[in-house]
Amino acid sequence: MLAIQFDHFGGPEVLAPVELPAPVAGPDEVLITVEAAGVNFADTHQTDGSYLSADLLPYVPGNEIVGHTPDGRRVLARVSHGYAELVAAKKSHVFDIPPELDAGQALALLTQGLTAWHLLRSAARLAPGETVVVHSAAGGVGSLAVQLAREFGAARVLAQASSPAKIQLALDLGADAVVTYPLEQKADVILDAVGGELFDQALASLASFGRLVTYGNASRSGFTPVDPARLSRLNASVAGFWLRPALANPSAVTTPLKAMIDLVVRGRLRPVAHHSYPLAEARCAHVDLLARRTVGKVILLPQRG
Template sequence: MRAVQITEFGGPEVVVVRDDVPEPVAGPGEVLVEVARSGVNFADTLMRENGYITAATLPLVPGGEVVGTAADGRRLAAMTERGGYAERAVVSEGYAFEVPDDLDDVSAVALLAQGLTAWWLVNHTGRVRPGDSVVVHAAAGGVGSLAVQLARLAGAGRVIATASAQDKRDLAVSLGADAAVDPAEDDLTAALCAANGGKPVDVVLEMTGGRVTDQSVAALAPFGRLAFYGMAGGVAPTPVEPRELQRGSATVSGFWLIHAFARRDVLTAAYAEMAKQVASGQLRVVRGGDFPMSQVREVHAELAGRRTTGKLVLDPRR
């Protein structure tokens, strides 16, 4: 079977396309999918370096998202622990979603890890309510670009995006952000508050870490909520003292999508809702590139260098 395989941890150079990878075999509660597209996420670059939340073992076929067709004819989009960068992948029925006919392959994959994460951050962890001011960091990325729009659909009064380049900030504004800020500002706290009319903010969706997290916590209004769902910058934020949270009646919480599958009914409804919103034009999936699997090294290099926008996918047939 043709697939990407990693036999040592390291940079993009360790991802290799092979034609002799053993075929996966479905077990109880699993289904074999003929893969049409494989999703690429920042987490894949961490797994490649063995720096993800959970440790990886070698040899490894990376990739946590696929869309394709099962033997019984069902079109499925599914998350998997690994094995997605391949012509065929085994997925658990518990992590698979049926894809409506009017949803294309790229969008079907984009609504998995990134779409469901954005949806949960907006509706549960961040608890965005009508009128809230919402900061979305990395707003041109896969999660961020959807979160900007979902926050607007949830009734946010003001959406403030951050992105490292002007073209990315322009993209965020085109998706519905009211203002866009460079996260490299010396005083990011002041910049976020200025973008909110001089007032602290209600909700922050944050996946960078380091000073961005620190200065975002400082920008929270009373009863403000910061949802932390990643550390793309590779630097841990300063620990937050509970007493400081009490002084501002603030909440800092973490989110990892894997735990949301304990509420599978909620995720099924969320996926179906977003699929309808994409089909109706209410929600736009930003396409970062539909690449042949043969270019996987280049895709990983661009993603690790934070030079991408939107959803990246691989076509395992090319």
């Protein structure tokens, strides 16, 4: 079968198509023929060595796929080694999805949708009537967070984005306005995956009892130290979020995932999935993602003759 693998670290250029033996499903697993594989920003950290150690190489990245089981079910699944034509997945990590749900939209709901949901619900504890600022509002997580914040009762949803096209997308998805720092009006909740200077600007823009939730470092500029005395003066808090520990709780996955699928089917949530690449061009997908040339969910499509 065709898969994408790397055997040393060095960024997107290390990704290469290879032919590997098909996986064999174990007793608690199911073999899935991949319809589409999701690409996440975390995958780029794997190729540069900031997520993996050298003793795990060679490695096939990818942790989410849409595909079909041998008995014909169409499923969304959390996996390991998803950049491939065939994947063995734990049965407990497989979720049935309706046939009308687009593969890119379904993939957007897993890692990125669950992240957006828990950023607002679990980490920020968003209350109705509050003001939310979403950084990278046209990205995979951000584009969903803009919509979910509205769904959860935010009074105002403000977007930060890096280009006119991305700004327009955030507005089309329901953001009230685009913001630059310093904010004219302080925010109750700010979601940040960029870090660096933007993190510091956001912290200074929190309202009293505001919450800044950090969930990434896309700027790769290092994490900004937080002075507890400054938090006291601001009467504000900083929370961190990482999806992986949340995935250990089944209800933290199934409940929001089912709710988001229902919102999509009813037309109340619109996952953005504009960018697809052939599986063999995974390197290009990573390059474009890192260069911020993509919006929403990025997916890989196995090409079969």
